Amino acid sequence: MLTPKLLFALRNLPLAAKRAAEGFLAGAHASRRHGVGMEFSQYRPYQPGDDLRRLDWRLAARSDRYYIRESEVDTSLTVNLLLDASASMNHRDDNGLSKLDYARLLLAALAYLAQKQGDAVGLSILSPEGLQHLPARADTRQLPRLYHTLETAEATGTFPSITTLAPLTARRQRALTVCVSDLYEEHGEINRLLGRLRAVSGDVLLLHLVAGNELKFSYKGPITFRDLETGQTIQLDADQQRPAYQQQLQQWLRDTAQTARRQGLDYHQLSTAEPLDGAMREFLKRRQLMS
Secondary structure, eight states: OOOHHHHHHTOOHHHHHHHHHHHHHSSOOOSEEEESSSEEEEEEEOOTTOOGGGBOHHHHHHHSOOEEEEEEEEOOOEEEEEEEOSGGGGOBOTTSOBHHHHHHHHHHHHHHHHHHTTOEEEEEEEETTEEEEEEEEOSTTHHHHHHHHHHHOOOOSSOOOTTTTGGGGSSOOOEEEEEEEOOOOSSSHHHHHHHHHHHHHEEEEEEEEEOHHHHHTOOOSEEEEEOTTTOOEEEEEHHHHHHHHHHHHHHHHHHHHHHHHHTTOEEEEEETTSOSHHHHHHHHHHHHHHO
């Protein structure tokens, strides 16, 4: 798999998304299943109990054998992609990628996958400055719109209020919602939003971004950390604090995963140091379950 760093180095989001998605798919899955539908797919031998209306009598007359016409049923979905664009997403990993950079690549690749599957795909940028929303569409012009919105997105401020995000949960619609966030929140506002989305859309895939240097705490000696959202700073010795930090981080990650799953969310942790294939695999698995 192409690493996030190599993909980002292309400096071309549409090309990077295509390279990542097609590299993962390698001949992959179609957004259809066999059944009784509109478009002919294939023949199979007749079995007792089959619907005789689907039997091909002309083929039977020519071959003295009975075959059932199978067709394909369209299983396209509505896929809503959500990007957390709060300032904590500006945190950079040791590979130089910020969480926002990684999220852009990931969502662009998922959008490409969704369109290849025949899905209507939309995008919402969750920012304190307001909700930037592209309604889900399946037309060929949607991907360029979506790529442009991702490329111009900036991470600022704190996670937006429920009031700002109210349009996302205003109406009930069956959809697969995919949220990419580092889950940095003050009062559980991200979890409340995702819980409401679970109630109105039916399925939420939560992709939790954690930087590799956060997981390893790969800092050395005396260092000053600054909170990207509040501006508060703290000074510490990284070597001394590493064991306690990693213990607390792992406990927080366990608690976060348990809370999300109790809400009925499909939770997956991702490292910005790792390829995108894990997230794409979970996306395809989830949409196939919905189909």
